[in-house]
Amino acid sequence: MSEYDDRTTGSVEPPDRGxxxxxxxxAFVAHRNLLFTVAYEMLGSAADAEDVLQETWxxxxxxxxxxxxxxxxxxxxxxTRQALTRLRTLRRRKESYxxxxxxxxxxxxxxxAEDVELADSVSMAMLLVLETLQPTERAVFVLREVFxxxxxxxxxxxxxxxxxxxxxxHRARAHxxxxxxxxxxxxxxxxxxxxxxxRAIETGDLQxxxxxxxxxxxxxxxxxxxxxxxxxxxVGADTVAPVLGRISAVASLRPAQVNGHPALIIRLDGxxxxxxxxxxxDGLITGLYAxxxxxxxSRVERETSVSR
Numbered sequence: 001m002s003e004y005d006d007r008t009t010g011s012v013e014p015p016d017r018g019x020x021x022x023x024x025x026x027a028f029v030a031h032r033n034l035l036f037t038v039a040y041e042m043l044g045s046a047a048d049a050e051d052v053l054q055e056t057w058x059x060x061x062x063x064x065x066x067x068x069x070x071x072x073x074x075x076x077x078x079x080t081r082q083a084l085t086r087l088r089t090l091r092r093r094k095e096s097y098x099x100x101x102x103x104x105x106x107x108x109x110x111x112x113a114e115d116v117e118l119a120d121s122v123s124m125a126m127l128l129v130l131e132t133l134q135p136t137e138r139a140v141f142v143l144r145e146v147f148x149x150x151x152x153x154x155x156x157x158x159x160x161x162x163x164x165x166x167x168x169x170h171r172a173r174a175h176x177x178x179x180x181x182x183x184x185x186x187x188x189x190x191x192x193x194x195x196x197x198x199r200a201i202e203t204g205d206l207q208x209x210x211x212x213x214x215x216x217x218x219x220x221x222x223x224x225x226x227x228x229x230x231x232x233x234x235v236g237a238d239t240v241a242p243v244l245g246r247i248s249a250v251a252s253l254r255p256a257q258v259n260g261h262p263a264l265i266i267r268l269d270g271x272x273x274x275x276x277x278x279x280x281x282d283g284l285i286t287g288l289y290a291x292x293x294x295x296x297x298s299r300v301e302r303e304t305s306v307s308r
Contacts (some may be wrong), residue, residue, distance in 0.1 A: 019216040024061055025072045033307040034072070034147075036081045037122070040306070041142045042128045043090060044103035046299045055082045073153050080139055080157040087135045098225030100233060102289050103127040104296040105258050106276040106304040112260040113187040118308050119260030121146040124289045125258075125279040129179045132173055140165055141172035147308055185280045191262045192278050194255065198264060204243055204248045213237040214284040217245075221274075224293030240288065258300065265300060266290075275300050 022290050028035075036058060039049035053273030056078045068074045094101050103124055120126055123140070130138050141159050143149045144165075150167070151162040158165065193212060200208035219240045223229025236239050247253075247266065251273065254265045263277040275297065291297065 003185065024063070024065060027065075028057055028060055028075065028146075031072055031263065033305045035075055035222065036304075037049065037118075037306040038076060038079050038142065039083045039146065040106070041121055041127070041130065041146060042080070042087055042138055044201065045090065045104060046104045046304065047295075048086055048090065050081075052082045052086055054077060072273075073149070076143070076147070076207060077150065077153070077157040079303050080143065081159075084135055084139055087138070091135070094238055096293060098223070099229055099231040101131075102220060102222035102224055102296075103259075103262070104307065105277065105291050105300055107300045107302065108257050108260050108306060110257055113257065115308065118183070118306065119187070122259045122306055123261050124259055124263075124277040125181055125287060128289070129176055130163050132179060136150060136160070137168055137172040137175070140168045141176060144169045145173065145176075155188050161242050163289050171307055179280060181281050181286075187262065189283070190278070190280055191255075192201065193283070193285060194278060197278065197285060198253050198255065199298075201244055202236040204245055206245055207280045209241040209244060210237050212285055213240060214286040217284075217288065219288040219290065220297070221290045222293050226293060226294060229290075244288075256300065272297055272300070 015248070025058070026196060032053070032155045035053055036049055039052040040046055043049055056075065059078050059082075060075060061227050063074070065071070103125070106122070108122070112122075130141070136158050140154055143157065145153070149157075151165045154160075154169075155162045155165045160168065182246045192305055196208070196212050199205075200212060215236050215237050216235065217229070219234040221229035221234075234243060251268050256263055256275075258263045258265075258275055261277065263275060265272065265278060266274045274290050274292040276291075277289045278285050279289075
């Protein structure tokens with residue numbers, strides 16, 4: 001691990017060299033949140049995104065800065081290449097994952113929701129859509145649609161021609177558009193739906209639950225084979241509602257801002273048990289994403305900074 005990485009704060013602290021910050025370190029620190037967000041959106045894993053940043057830092061320190069015209073673009077290029085390499089490894093790892101795989105949830109600052117595009121791009125629902133893309137398609141989509149990089153910059157990052165990148169971007173946009181939530185849902189709408197959902201669970205009111213759940217709602221629970229969780233999606237309001245109704249007897253629920261959107265943090269006897277995010281279409285909850293794998297819950301104990 002680099003001497004400049006502090007895993008407890010999620011920040012890179014530059015060394016003080018005779019009262020003057022090293023210029024390479026200064027540039028890396030200035031763009032760190034952006035680089036983390038790029039890696040996280042490509043991988044869906046904060047732990048792996050942090051590892052990518054370490055690899056980016058090591059390569060960045062070997063670069064002759066006099067040859068770099070645009071430091072931000074250059075750093076994004078390094079990060080993208082490292083994330084692509086790791087993404088291909090992760091895809092093999094996910095093939096043997098026990099039960100549904102869900103992204104690692106992040107406790108995010110309230111102001112993330114104000115950037116609608118950024119909040120949408122890091123939402124659990126969108127990250128699951130991005131999982132259906134091929135690695136290069138995912139990189140191109142993230143860099144173009146979220147971070148608005150030029151096609152020639154993306155081409156350098158993914159090792160393709162600008163013309164090929166344009167085609168990949170078009171294909172990825174169409175793929176995502178067919179699978180993303182059907183309409184734009186404001187943070188207020190999500191919060192209202194989540195509040196109604198929380199009240200229904202806490203009161204054990206089955207009818208209230210059925211009123212807020214879409215008939216074809218899907219519940220995904222990620223225990224990673226470490227804690228108990230459904231090994232297959234639970235489908236249909238009549239099936240999902242009784243499962244959720246049992247939570248109130250044993251758990252406490254607290255609203256939080258997770259991945260740029262309102263979500264619920266669930267505790268059992270004061271201990272963090274899971275994070276539940278929602279997908280909303282046409283005013284009803286169509287997707288429920290419950291992350292129980294304890295290896296994925298460290299990022300909801302403290303805020304993580306994401307940026308564009």
